[in-house]
Amino acid sequence: GQQLNQSPQSMFIQEGEDVSMNCTSSSIFNTWLWYKQDPGEGPVLLIALYKAGELTSNGRLTAQFGITRKDSFLNISASIPSDVGIYFCAGQALNNAGNMLTFGGGTRLMVKP
Amino acid sequence: EPEVTQTPSHQVTQMGQEVILRCVPISNHLYFYWYRQILGQKVEFLVSFYNNEISEKSEIFDDQFSVERPDGSNFTLKIRSTKLEDSAMYFCASSAGAGGANEQFFGPGTRLTVL
Numbered sequence: 001g002q003q004l005n006q007s008p009q010s011m012f013i014q015e016g017e018d019v020s021m022n023c024t025s026s027s028i029f030n031t032w033l034w035y036k037q038d039p040g041e042g043p044v045l046l047i048a049l050y051k052a053g054e055l056t057s058n059g060r061l062t063a064q065f066g067i068t069r070k071d072s073f074l075n076i077s078a079s080i081p082s083d084v085g086i087y088f089c090a091g092q093a094l095n096n097a098g099n100m101l102t103f104g105g106g107t108r109l110m111v112k113p
Numbered sequence: 114e115p116e117v118t119q120t121p122s123h124q125v126t127q128m129g130q131e132v133i134l135r136c137v138p139i140s141n142h143l144y145f146y147w148y149r150q151i152l153g154q155k156v157e158f159l160v161s162f163y164n165n166e167i168s169e170k171s172e173i174f175d176d177q178f179s180v181e182r183p184d185g186s187n188f189t190l191k192i193r194s195t196k197l198e199d200s201a202m203y204f205c206a207s208s209a210g211a212g213g214a215n216e217q218f219f220g221p222g223t224r225l226t227v228l
Contacts, residue, residue: 040222040224042221043156043219045217045218088156098160098169099161099215100171101146101156103157105155
C-alpha cells in the first residue's frame with residue numbers, strides 16, 4: 001500500500017524558533033493535507049494543498065506541495081507554546097475511488113516557553 | 114462553525130461483544146469516513162461511504178465491521194464481535210465532495226477499550 005514517511009518524529013524547540021517538518025512518498029498524491037492533533041482529540045485540518053508547487057499559508061503556518069507530487073513540507077514560524085501537539089501529513093492519491101487519506105507517522109512538537 | 118460529532122467519547126466492552134459507534138457528519142456533506150488510531154500510532158483508513166454504499170475499504174475493514182447511515186443525520190460503525198486488538202480511537206470524518214478541494218473534517222473520536 002501507499003506509505004508516507006514523515007520526519008522528524010519529534011522536535012523539542014524553544015519558543016520563538018521556526019519549525020520545519022516534511023513528508024515523502026514513493027507514490028504520487030494529488031492532494032496533500034496537514035493536520036494537528038492534540039491529546040485525546042481528533043485531527044484538525046491546518047492546510048490543504050491541491051496543485052504541484054503550490055505554496056499556501058495559514059497565519060504562521062506555511063506548507064508546500066512538492067513539484068514531483070511525492071512530498072510536502074510544513075513550516076511553523078515563531079513557535080508558541082500552544083503549537084504543542086502532533087502534526088500529521090496526509091495524502092490522497094488520484095486513483096482512490098473512495099477518497100482514502102494515507103497518513104504519515106506524525107511529528108510530535110514540544111515547545112519550551 | 115459546523116463540526117462532526119461522535120458518541121460515545123469512550124466505550125468499554127468485553128471481548129466478543131458488539132459495539133456501535135455513532136457519528137453525526139457535517140450536515141451538507143455527502144461523503145463519510147471512518148478511521149482508527151491505535152495508541153501512539155498513525156491514523157489508518159477503514160472505510161468511505163457515499164450514496165448509501167461503501168466506496169472503498171481497507172484490509173482492516175473485514176467482515177466483522179459494517180457501516181450504516183440509518184437516517185439523514187447519523188453514520189454508524191458496528192463491530193460485530195470485538196477483539197482485544199480493536200482497542201483504538203475511532204474517528205469519523207466527512208467531506209462535501211470528492212477529490213480536490215474537498216477536505217475531510219474529523220470528529221473528536223471514540224476511544225474503544227476492549228477487555
